[in-house]
Amino acid sequence: MTGRATYGFDTLQVHAGARPDPATGARQTPIYQTTAYVFRDADHAAALFNLQEVGYIYSRLTNPTVSVLQERVATLEGGVGAVACSSGHAAQIMALFPLMGPGLNVVVSTRLYGGSITQFSQTIKRFGWSATFVDFDDLDAIKAACDDNTRAIFCESIANPGGYITDLDAVAAIAETQGIPLIVDNTSATPYLCRPFEHGATLVVHSTTKYLTGNGTVTGGVVVDSGKFDWSQNDKFPSLSQPEPAYHGLKFHETFGNLAFTLHGIAIGLRDLGMTMNPQGAHYTLMGIETLSLRMDRHVANAKTIAKWLEADPRVEFVTYAGLKSSPYFERIERICPKGAGALFTVAIKGGYDACVKMVNGLEIFSHVANLGDARSLVIHAASTTHRQLTIEQQIAAGAAPNVIRFSIGIEDVNDLIADIDQALAQATSDI
Ligand SMILES: *Cc1c(COP(=O)(O)O)cnc(C)c1O
DSSP states (O other): OOOGGGSOHHHHHHHTTOOOOTTTOOSSOOOOOOSBOOOSSHHHHHHHHTTSSOOOSBTTTOOHHHHHHHHHHHHHHTOSEEEEESSHHHHHHHHHTTTOOTTOEEEEESSOOHHHHHHHHTGGGGGTOEEEEEOTTOHHHHHHHOOTTEEEEEEESEETTTTEEOOHHHHHHHHHHHTOOEEEEOTTTHHHHOOGGGGTOSEEEEETTTTTTOSSOOOOEEEEEOSOOOTTSSSSOHHHHSOBGGGTTBOHHHHHGGGHHHHHIIIIIIHHHOOBOOHHHHHHHHHHHTTHHHHHHHHHHHHHHHHHHHHTOTTEEEEEOTTSTTSTTHHHHHHHOTTOOOSEEEEEETTHHHHHHHHHHHOSSSEEOSOOSOSSOEEEOGGGTTTTTSOHHHHHHTTOOTTEEEEEOOSSOHHHHHHHHHHHHHHHTTTO
16 A cells, blocks of 8 residues: 555554555465575676665565565654664664764653663663763753764653653754754654654654554564655765765665665664564564554543542542643643653552552552553552662652652553552552
8 A cells, every 4th residue: 555645544554565465465464484585586686785676685684574564654653764673772773873983972861761771871882872861851951962973862752651741843953953863762652642753853763562562462663764854964974975885885865865764774774783673573563553543542541531530549649641731741742742641650659669569569450560552551660670770869860769650551441440550559558
């Protein structure tokens, strides 16, 4: 199916990028469980290796099942191309790889997924890259953090663990002035709730592990390019604008125009870093995406109902959910995430650390796991798990204070979820 702009989201999530299998007529996208592809002849092989003809060589680079997923996510985001990867964290490295080099930096939000904070503050240093962390509500601080060596600005649309919505338009304007791309991790929002390219972002990354797949079965990631950034506007991006030594001197931007970033990601990123998504994983994610809008509507409706119920409960100190009128970010939802503020939020429980531990032990439908964005409702007490190595001050700054638990609200019957929370809260706060 083609005709990107003409169909609605609900149609595109089922059809974009897919067509009946040309060999068999199979209606569902087959799982092309193959490593290699037979060349028609030696000239065909040479044309493929020269990137003169589009086709399949080896599944570290491209695979037909994975290609359908790439096309589908690119279409849902309104981008020109996408590269699927083995995980969300792989997608983040793949997004930065064509832009960065030793001595260069990226300006990132302090409100990021915990794993991203570690990746950016520690691991990327091994490549000679660095990250400067700033509060993205302080636009002057973002500007001040950008220097001649900054090659990207990175943030999340709805920041995990929820309750925070980034003013993407304002941040994109800063990136534009600097002549650098804004990269948005759109995992918590999905393209159904937020379309970062409409707010000026250049690249979007996802952990497809979460809502896009939607049932906690596979890890995966994707990098999507808006195709709108001019990589030759300055001399900051030589891998794209200058002869690329890693591909016999090919000039990607001059040769491929708005597909330069995507083709660099495949021809060099996947070829040499090898963070490839496998066809089985792509299959599960494609099946998940078919119902994305239906699930997200239910996730958001359930999250709103439960957050309101909790906020009114005397056993609760506060709830941070941008979908509540009490949230300082409530005003931004209409503009940035018009279909809702997602389904992740934190709750502070009277009774502190001990009450939170009893609460997660007492819940029956909610599973205590280090994951989010599953059809199932999930909960985690960060202070005793993912954030336990941090000091109390660091835990509070990360929105993971000892008295706080995080919910990822699923698509079950909302009355069952409220009853479950009610009985667990009763156990947790019985002696206060
Ligand atoms: C889970 C997650 C990631 C990392 O993705 P993996 O697939 O686990 O590598 C990155 N960003 C956000 C917002 C996430 O929720």
